[in-house]
Ligand SMILES: Nc1nc2c(c(=O)[nH]1)N[C@H]1C(S)=C(S)[C@@H](COP(=O)(O)OP(=O)(O)OC[C@H]3O[C@@H](n4cnc5c(N)ncnc54)[C@H](O)[C@@H]3O)O[C@H]1N2
């Protein structure tokens with residue numbers, strides 16, 4: 352990179368190698384144009400009025416890329432489905448959600464990119480639920496001019512490993528809910544759990560095809576699970592009866608339904624007594640009563656992933672431990688917090 356002296360009138364489309372300072376007596380002293388600025392036709396009279404008839408412009412070598420062009424190329428390479436890019440500002444390009452869904456970060460590719468010199472890509476955590484318009488990531492280069500080879504290396508990583516930042520849309524699943532507990536079934540108390548589960552399912556764009564009620568009877572719970580799936584449920588949530596009392600028979604009921612238990616117990620608080628099973632392709636969730644009491648629980652970490660169609664394994668549930676502790680803030684800001692969002696399956 353070299354600086355070349357040229358006439359101001361010939362500078363349109365060229366790049367300033369340094370700030371150009373404007374001083375107006377008693378009023379202003381500061382950069383009228385910043386280092387790296389791309390000179391436009393409108394800038395010429397301004398520069399002439401500042402007394403600049405000649406200026407220095409950047410002379411890029413053949414193997415060099417200006418920061419703004421590099422930023423645009425980095426953003427384009429990193430952005431996958433459901434992601435749009437802003438224009439560059441001092442090389443920084445921001446990535447935004449074009450749709451509502453679940454943010455997916457290709458962490459090994461992200462790490463490879465950030466191990467390169469002179470470029471950075473910074474993202475929200477993997478599996479963050481995001482809304483259309485949310486900022487997901489920012490990328491930029493460090494110097495004013497970067498080696499073509501570095502930008503090309505990022506493009507090669509993204510081409511080989513897949514885009515680094517994407518948003519998975521939620522599928523519209525038909526969900527069935529089974530509320531367990533003889534006290535509710537027999538009408539001793541009003542159901543307060545079914546409405547919470549319905550709201551969480553519907554907030555993700557899925558439908559609740561029905562809420563069924565079961566006493567603390569494992570055979571009846573099993574029968575209702577099979578019935579809901581036979582009626583077309585693509586997701587089943589069973590509430591309560593998940594802990595240690597003699598009447599807590601939901602895990603047994605899920606097992607007796609023919610569902611294979613993937614994991615009983617999640618390293619998430621609230622949500623330790625959570626259970627995930629699959630009957631064929633249909634996820635069956637056993638949701639402990641904390642899901643009725645706390646605003647945000649393990650269900651908020653698992654449900655969005657199931658609603659994208661992801662099949663979760665015991666290993667992925669185990670990995671939620673890192674970051675799986677809710678701080679119980681007086682005003683919940685989830686997902687704008689650390690809850691559940693560090694959970695990453697480590698890549699050997
Ligand atoms: N000795 C132990 N006790 C508990 C443990 C434990 O490890 N050892 N774990 C605790 C944790 S963690 C949780 S979470 C809860 C899990 O509770 P359950 O899922 O078994 O909930 P239930 O016993 O069925 O009910 C608890 C409570 O909530 C009321 N309830 C349940 N469903 C409804 C509903 N649909 N509408 C209204 N109210 C409902 C129920 O009547 C009970 O009062 O266990 C801890 N205990």
Ligand code: MOO
Nearest residue numbers: 622623624639641
């Ligand atoms: O399942 Mo309890 O889940 O930790 O409050």
